[in-house]
Amino acid sequence: MTVIAMAIASCRAGPEPLRQRGATLVYVLCLLVVVLLLGVSAAQMALQGEKAARGERDRHIAFQAAEEALLDAQNDIEGLPGAPGRSSLFAPDSAAGFLDGCGEAGSGQLGLCLAAAKGMPPPWLAMALDAPDGASGNRFVPHGHYTGAAMQTGQGYLPFRRPRYLIELLPFHAPGEEAGTPEGKLLNPSYLYRITAIGFGAQESTQVVLQSYYRKAAAGAGP
DSSP states (O other): OHHHHHHHHHHHHSHHHHHHHHHHHHHHHHHHHHHHHHHHHHHHHHHHHHHHHHHHHHHHHHHHHHHHHHHHHHHHHHOBTTBOTTGGGOBTTBOTTOBTTOBOTTTTOBTEEEOOOTTSOOHHHHSOTTOOTTOTTOOOEETTTTTOOOOOOSSTTSOSSOOEEEEEEEEOOOTTSOTTSOGGGOSSOOEEEEEEEEEEOSSTTOEEEEEEEEOOOOTTSOO
16 A cells, blocks of 8 residues: 555656746747847847948048049149149130030040030939940049049949049129129129039949039139
């Protein structure tokens, strides 16, 4: 009887530890799932941060390239010692050299544009800013084309390709002169230049467009 009683007692006590061990396994599995989800979330956040940092760096590269194109356009207008560019075409009181629809490559007037007619989009909006160099309809001047300035591109963290610019002729209204006076009715016609430049990052899809207004001083007038 003693042996039978012990066996019965053992059978009654047996299932409880088994149930406890099963619950612990479930808790451990749930904890592993939570840790796994936290790890995946942390990895995704790290990847997104790294991607954002790459994009910001690429934007800075494109921004600096566009600034270089603006400076190159100013050197094209003013000329440099030993590299005058097309400075002879630019005079604050002359529109010579500027064409409707902008000059084409090979004419010496590439990228020189008269202002668009009233109601029409300006030249820099009417053309594809990112068209390949030499593509049909591209009127933008590649960096260094007239000034001889050099720029490395296409490797590492350098711009994917050279930046470019466009120079648009606009009427200049002297202080005190009515800004709405039509160009043909100005007493002393004078001009300034709107420069539009586009720069590329290490990825061609990263692009920055900058504009500046520049006026060339009359000969002997000083800076």
